[in-house]
Amino acid sequence: MKATIFDGSIADGDATIDGICQKVVDHLSQTGWETEIVDLRNKQIASCKGCFGCWVKTPGICVIDDYGREIAKKVVQSDLLVYVTPVTFGGYSSELKKALDRIIPSILPYFKIVRGEVHHAKRYKRSQRLAVFGVQAGSDPERERIFKALVDRNSINLHSPAHGASVLVEGEGGQEIDEQVGSLLTSIGVMT
Amino acid sequence: MSQDKRALLIIGSPRCETSNSEAIGTYLMERLGEQGVAWAKVYTFRLNRTPTSQQKFLDAVDGADILVLASPLYIDSIPSFTIRAMELINEHRKSMDDPKKQGLFVIINCGFPEAAHNKVALEIYRQFAFESGIAWEGCANVGCGMAIDSRPLKAVGGMARNLMKGLDLAARSLAGDEPVSEEAQRLASMPFLPLFLLRFITVAAGKSEWNKQARANGAEKMMYAKPYEEA
Numbered sequence: 001m002k003a004t005i006f007d008g009s010i011a012d013g014d015a016t017i018d019g020i021c022q023k024v025v026d027h028l029s030q031t032g033w034e035t036e037i038v039d040l041r042n043k044q045i046a047s048c049k050g051c052f053g054c055w056v057k058t059p060g061i062c063v064i065d066d067y068g069r070e071i072a073k074k075v076v077q078s079d080l081l082v083y084v085t086p087v088t089f090g091g092y093s094s095e096l097k098k099a100l101d102r103i104i105p106s107i108l109p110y111f112k113i114v115r116g117e118v119h120h121a122k123r124y125k126r127s128q129r130l131a132v133f134g135v136q137a138g139s140d141p142e143r144e145r146i147f148k149a150l151v152d153r154n155s156i157n158l159h160s161p162a163h164g165a166s167v168l169v170e171g172e173g174g175q176e177i178d179e180q181v182g183s184l185l186t187s188i189g190v191m192t
Numbered sequence: 193m194s195q196d197k198r199a200l201l202i203i204g205s206p207r208c209e210t211s212n213s214e215a216i217g218t219y220l221m222e223r224l225g226e227q228g229v230a231w232a233k234v235y236t237f238r239l240n241r242t243p244t245s246q247q248k249f250l251d252a253v254d255g256a257d258i259l260v261l262a263s264p265l266y267i268d269s270i271p272s273f274t275i276r277a278m279e280l281i282n283e284h285r286k287s288m289d290d291p292k293k294q295g296l297f298v299i300i301n302c303g304f305p306e307a308a309h310n311k312v313a314l315e316i317y318r319q320f321a322f323e324s325g326i327a328w329e330g331c332a333n334v335g336c337g338m339a340i341d342s343r344p345l346k347a348v349g350g351m352a353r354n355l356m357k358g359l360d361l362a363a364r365s366l367a368g369d370e371p372v373s374e375e376a377q378r379l380a381s382m383p384f385l386p387l388f389l390l391r392f393i394t395v396a397a398g399k400s401e402w403n404k405q406a407r408a409n410g411a412e413k414m415m416y417a418k419p420y421e422e423a
Contacts, residue, residue: 010279047237050205052405057409060419089319094275095272097272101272103267109415119304146316
């Protein structure tokens, strides 16, 4: 089983985000998962240009030939996706979002009704569980609520079989990080 | 009427001049112009990491009393380069002792029939305004953006009548320093057609439209390709 961990920090040396990524690797490795941390800020990933070429010119592959293609490939070939990001206005950082905007080749342009709403259909049979960790400077229930709502919405469009989100406060210690990581991974069924 | 008020349209779509964000945003700005508001336009997709580019963008932001952010929905949220622009504005305003009083009106459009897809993105925009000390002036929450097809709203015709009415009302309020009414926002956010009909059209006609585009590129037979599937 493969897990890809997207590190969406804006700058190097974010101790809380680094700590979360490492704890995810530690927990998953103990249960036999193959893991990879992708340090997004140091990858060449152009912004999606909204051309839909990945649907109608080269279906399944982005027309931009850079690391964004690797992102889509890693998503498709994973069983678990882990996003780790500073909570940015309740959403994801621009670094994480830049990568996520490039995964639309992994779905079809065609539509289907899901839970009473129109959504895009799956391109691949394989689906990914989703665990998202946000980090913020201080406790903020409104930002946390928006963040969790965003993860809920992402899980529908990703056709994810299980998902969850957890928001930590910057500077939290190793034990707190360890507990929250373990708890979230357990809640989505990737650990017992 | 406002002779000295200035507005900035921040287009948050990568399609820039050929986007629905441009079509809807420009309609609102033209109405603001009729109310005596001077306006300008910038594109977040063209904002790069150079200090010159960022300073030019922030100068344009600083010069405005009203910010209008217009973007598509991308993966349940806002396009990355527009989030980057918001991060810059936020950092910039937080670095000031006494940031200028500004208001934010948001236009968001998605390709799905249900504008409800935009809900979380709108909450992110609103939270951005709050954290940046910018007054929230309201929004136009637009579904089925593909019906606009990047045309000026007046050319879209009857389908866009409520959107235009809502933006007309919003422009008067924004120019007059009044809160944009719930009625203006409701009109601007109404579906172009009854939702059941939009859903039917999107699912049924959507497929043939995508196929048509693929056919033009010689890619119709590859639509279900799975290039990253592991053996």
